[in-house]
Amino acid sequence: MKERYYAGFMSKQPAWMRSLPMLRRRLFAYVVDLIAIAYLTTVISFCVNAIAYDFKDFVLLPWWILLVLSVEAAALWESFGVSPGMKLLGIRLVDVSRQSRGSAIIRRTVRFLLWHISALPLIGFLFASEDGRRALHERVSHMRMADADELDRDLRPWYRRGWFLSILALAIATLLASALYTEVDFYAFFTGASRTGKWWAALLTPDWSIFVKGFRYLIVTIFTAFLATAFAVAVAAPLSFFAARNLATGVGRRLAYTIIRAVLSVVRSIEPIVWGIIFIVWVKVGAFPGILALFVHSVADLTKLYSERLESIDYGPVEAIQATGARRTHVILYGIVPQIINPYLSFTIYRWDINVRMATVIGLIGVPVIGQLLYQYTQLYRFRQVGMLMLLILATVWIMDYLSGRLRARLE
Amino acid sequence: MLAFLADWMMWGYLAYAAMYLLNAYWYTMYVNWYGTLTLPVWGWPLVVIATFELTVLGHAFGQTPGQALFGLRLLDQNLRPPALSARSRYLTRWHIEPILKLFRRNSKRHLDSSHAEMRLVDEVKDLMPAAKPRKWYKTHRGIMVVALLVATFWVGWLVTEIDLPAFFSDAPRAGYMWKALFTPSFEHLLTPEPVIARENPSMAPIQTTILGGIIESVFMALLATVVGALIAFPLSFLGARNIMGFSPIGWSIYGFMRAFFNIFRSIESILWAIIFGIWVGFGPFAGSLALMLHTIAALGKLFSEQVESVDPGPLEAIAATGARRWQVVVYGVIPQITPSYLAFTLYRWDINVRMSTVISLMGGGGIGRFLFFYKNSVGFIENNWNQVGAVVWTIVAVVWTLDYISGRVRERIT
Numbered sequence: 001m002k003e004r005y006y007a008g009f010m011s012k013q014p015a016w017m018r019s020l021p022m023l024r025r026r027l028f029a030y031v032v033d034l035i036a037i038a039y040l041t042t043v044i045s046f047c048v049n050a051i052a053y054d055f056k057d058f059v060l061l062p063w064w065i066l067l068v069l070s071v072e073a074a075a076l077w078e079s080f081g082v083s084p085g086m087k088l089l090g091i092r093l094v095d096v097s098r099q100s101r102g103s104a105i106i107r108r109t110v111r112f113l114l115w116h117i118s119a120l121p122l123i124g125f126l127f128a129s130e131d132g133r134r135a136l137h138e139r140v141s142h143m144r145m146a147d148a149d150e151l152d153r154d155l156r157p158w159y160r161r162g163w164f165l166s167i168l169a170l171a172i173a174t175l176l177a178s179a180l181y182t183e184v185d186f187y188a189f190f191t192g193a194s195r196t197g198k199w200w201a202a203l204l205t206p207d208w209s210i211f212v213k214g215f216r217y218l219i220v221t222i223f224t225a226f227l228a229t230a231f232a233v234a235v236a237a238p239l240s241f242f243a244a245r246n247l248a249t250g251v252g253r254r255l256a257y258t259i260i261r262a263v264l265s266v267v268r269s270i271e272p273i274v275w276g277i278i279f280i281v282w283v284k285v286g287a288f289p290g291i292l293a294l295f296v297h298s299v300a301d302l303t304k305l306y307s308e309r310l311e312s313i314d315y316g317p318v319e320a321i322q323a324t325g326a327r328r329t330h331v332i333l334y335g336i337v338p339q340i341i342n343p344y345l346s347f348t349i350y351r352w353d354i355n356v357r358m359a360t361v362i363g364l365i366g367v368p369v370i371g372q373l374l375y376q377y378t379q380l381y382r383f384r385q386v387g388m389l390m391l392l393i394l395a396t397v398w399i400m401d402y403l404s405g406r407l408r409a410r411l412e
Numbered sequence: 413m414l415a416f417l418a419d420w421m422m423w424g425y426l427a428y429a430a431m432y433l434l435n436a437y438w439y440t441m442y443v444n445w446y447g448t449l450t451l452p453v454w455g456w457p458l459v460v461i462a463t464f465e466l467t468v469l470g471h472a473f474g475q476t477p478g479q480a481l482f483g484l485r486l487l488d489q490n491l492r493p494p495a496l497s498a499r500s501r502y503l504t505r506w507h508i509e510p511i512l513k514l515f516r517r518n519s520k521r522h523l524d525s526s527h528a529e530m531r532l533v534d535e536v537k538d539l540m541p542a543a544k545p546r547k548w549y550k551t552h553r554g555i556m557v558v559a560l561l562v563a564t565f566w567v568g569w570l571v572t573e574i575d576l577p578a579f580f581s582d583a584p585r586a587g588y589m590w591k592a593l594f595t596p597s598f599e600h601l602l603t604p605e606p607v608i609a610r611e612n613p614s615m616a617p618i619q620t621t622i623l624g625g626i627i628e629s630v631f632m633a634l635l636a637t638v639v640g641a642l643i644a645f646p647l648s649f650l651g652a653r654n655i656m657g658f659s660p661i662g663w664s665i666y667g668f669m670r671a672f673f674n675i676f677r678s679i680e681s682i683l684w685a686i687i688f689g690i691w692v693g694f695g696p697f698a699g700s701l702a703l704m705l706h707t708i709a710a711l712g713k714l715f716s717e718q719v720e721s722v723d724p725g726p727l728e729a730i731a732a733t734g735a736r737r738w739q740v741v742v743y744g745v746i747p748q749i750t751p752s753y754l755a756f757t758l759y760r761w762d763i764n765v766r767m768s769t770v771i772s773l774m775g776g777g778g779i780g781r782f783l784f785f786y787k788n789s790v791g792f793i794e795n796n797w798n799q800v801g802a803v804v805w806t807i808v809a810v811v812w813t814l815d816y817i818s819g820r821v822r823e824r825i826t
Contacts, residue, residue, distance in 0.1 A: 056616035058618065219571065223564075226564060226568055277783075291574065360680065361683065390683070397678035
C-alpha cells in the first residue's frame with residue numbers, strides 16, 4: 001500500500017483517514033449493486049405483470065419487500081461473486097487467512113451473515129482501518145475487499161465472468177420490458193403489410209398536379225433552414241469562445257462557462273418541434289417561429305461542437321503569438337482562428353444539412369413549410385399528394401446532401 | 413459544361429431574387445408571396461438570354477464560382493491569364509462557334525485565334541507561373557458570392573416574413589406562457605391524466621401518466637436503436653465498396669444498398685410513423701418501427717463509410733494466408749470498426765431518444781402524447797401551460813441524463 005502523507009511530511013495520516021477512499025469505493029459499489037438489482041427486479045416484475053396478468057405496471061411486490069430483497073441480494077452477490085458495482089469501482093473480495101481454515105464457501109457464508117450485524121447498521125465501517133482493526137464480518141471470515149489492480153487477473157474469458165452475465169441479464173430484461181411496453185406485435189407486423197400496399201402504390205405514382213404548390217412551400221422550407229443556420233452561426237461562433245473549458249480561466253469566465261454549458265445542454269435536449277410550439281405562441285403563426293425554433297436548437301448544438309473543437313486546439317501557435325507580446329484579441333485572431341475556421345465551416349454545413357431535414361418536419365405544428373402540406377394531406381388520406389411531397393423532400397435533401405458533401409470534402 | 417450550368421443557375425437565381433425584391437418593394441412585377449413569377453411572354457426569352465450573356469461574360473473576363481468549383485480556368489498558351497483583347501475574342505468566338513461547327517467539323521478556330529483556352533487547373537498547376545492573387549473583393553468570384561449571399565438573406569427575410577418587432581413586442585404577451593413553463597405543475601407525473609385515460613380505455617393507468625409516457629419514449633428509442641443497429645451491422649458490409657468488390661453482382665448489391673440507405677435516411681422518422689401507423693396500428697410500436705427504419709438507414713450509411721475507410725494492411729495480410737472473404741471480414745475488418753460502431757450507435761441513441769419525445773405527433777406514442785394534448789387544451793384545462801412545462805422539464809431531465817451517460821461511455825470507448 002502506498003504511504004500517503006500530509007502536506008509538509010510532518011506526520012502520518014491517521015489510519016481511519018487512510019481507509020476512507022477504500023470505504024468510499026465499497027459504499028459506492030454497494031449502492032450501484034442496490035440500484036442494479038432494484039432496477040432488474042422492477043423490470044422483471046413489469047414483464048411478469050404484462051405476461052401473466054396482461055396488465056402494465058411496474059409494481060408486483062410491495063415496496064418494502066423489494067427493498068429487503070435488493071439489500072439482501074446485493075450483499076449476497078458481493079460475498080459470493082464479482083458484482084457489477086465491484087467491477088465498476090475496481091474492487092474484489094480476497095482471502096487473507098494464512099492457511100485456509102475451512103472451505104471458502106463456509107467463510108463467504110460467515111461473511112455474509114455477519115455482514116448484517118457489522119456492516120448493515122454502518123457501525124462496522126468505522127473499524128475498517130488497515131491496522132488489523134477490520135470490521136467484524138471481515139475479521140471472522142478472514143476476507144477483505146482489495147484493489148483489483150493488485151490482484152492476479154481473472155483468467156476466465158469475458159463471456160463467462162459474473163459482471164458480463166449480469167449486464168446481459170439487465171439488457172435482456174430491459175429489451176423484453178420495452179418490447180412489452182411498446183406493444184411489439186409481430187402478428188400485426190406481418191399481416192398488416194398488405195394494408196400499406198395502397199400507400200406504397202400511391203407513393204410511387206405521385207400526383208404531379210401539386211408540384212408547383214409543393215415547390216412554393218419547398219422554397220420557404222429552404223429559406224427557413226438557411227436563415228436559421230446563418231443566424232445560429234453568427235451567435236454560436238462568438239459564444240463558443242466562452243463555452244470552451246480551456247479558455248475559461250478566472251472566476252468570471254469559469255462562471256460564464258458553467259452557466260452557458262448548462263443552459264445550452266437544457267436547450268439542446270428539447271427537439272426543435274417543441275421549441276416551435278413555444279415560439280408559435282410567442283410570435284404569430286408563420287415561417288418565423290420555425291426559424292426561431294431551428295435557430296435556438298442550432299445555437300445549442302453548434303456551440304457544443306465548436307467549443308469541443310476549441311478545446312482541442314494546438315497551443316504551439318498560441319504561445320508563439322503570446323510571446324511576441326500580442327494582446328488577447330490578437331492571440332485569438334492569429335493564433336486560434338486559423339486553426340478552427342475549416343472545422344467550423346464543416347460543422348456548419350453538417351448542421352445546415354440537419355436543419356433542412358428538420359425544416360421539412362417542423363411544418364407538422366403549423367409552420368407554413370412543406371411539412372404542413374404533408375400533414376394536411378395525410379389527415380385527408382390523400383397519399384398520391386403525400387407521395388409527391390415526399391419526392392420533393394427526397395430530391396431536396398439529396399441535392400443538399402450532395403452539395404454539402406462536396407463542400408466539406410473541399411474543406412478537408 | 414457543368415461549370416457553365418452552375419454559373420448560369422447562379423445568375424438566374426440572382427435575376428429571380430432581383431425580380432422578387434422589385435415586386436416586394438415597388439410592385440413592378442407580379443410575384444405572389446411564395447414566389448410564383450408571372451412575366452409577359454417576351455419576358456422569358458429576355459431573362460434567359462440576359463443570364464446567358466452574363467454567364468459568358470463572367471467566363472471570359474473573370475473567374476466564376478462555377479469555374480472555381482470544377483477547377484477550370486481561362487488561360488493563354490503561356491498559361492498566364494489572357495490579355496483583355498484575347499478575352500474579348502474568346503467572348504465573340506464563343507457566340508460564333510456553334511454556328512461554325514454546323515459547317516466545319518473539328519473547328520478549333522476560336523481557340524487558336526484568341527489564344528485563350530479553358531483548362532483544368534489540376535493538369536497545369538505545376539506549369540502555371542505564380543501570379544499575385546488579387547484581393548477577394550476585387551475578383552469576380554468574391555463579388556458574385558457576396559451578391560448571392562445578400563440576395564439570399566434579403567429574399568429569405570421577406571419569404572419567411574421575419575417580424576422582429578413582433579418578437580420583442582409580443583414577448584409580454586407570451587410572458588404568461590414562459591411563467592407557466594417555469595412553474596411546472598407535476599400533478600400528473602404519477603397520477604393518471606383523466607382525459608387521456610377516458611379517451612384511451614385500453615391503456616393501463618401507468619400509460620396515462622407523464623412518467624409512463626417518458627418511459628414509453630425511452631423504451632421505444634431503446635428498441636429502435638438496439639434492433640436497428642443489429643440490422644444495420646450486416647447491411648453495412650453490403651453497402652461498402654471495398655468489401656463488395658467490383659463484380660457486376662457486387663456493384664448491383666452495393667448500389668441497391670446505397671440507394672436504400674439514402675432514400676430512407678432523407679425522410680425524417682416522424683414521417684415514417686405515418687406508414688407504420690397504417691401498417692401495425694398507431695401506437696408506440698409504430699413509433700419504434702419508424703425510428704428503427706431511420707436508424708437502420710442512417711447507421712448503415714455511417715457504418716459502411718467506416719468499413720470503407722479501414723486500414724487495408726491487415727486485410728491483405730489475412731487474404732494472403734488464403735482466407736475466404738468472410739474470414740477476412742471477421743478477422744480483419746470487424747476488430748478495426750467495433751469502437752466506432754459503438755460510438756455511432758450511442759450517438760444514434762441520443763438522437764432517437766430526442767426524436768421519440770415528439771414522434772407521437774404522427775401517432776407514434778410516447779411522451780409527446782401528453783405534450784401535444786396539453787398544448788392543444790388551451791381553454792379546456794386551466795393550467796395547461798404549467799402541465800406543458802412539467803412535460804418539457806421531464807423530457808429535459810431524462811434526455812440530459814441519458815446524453816450525459818452516453819457521452820461518458822463514448823469518451824471511454826473511443
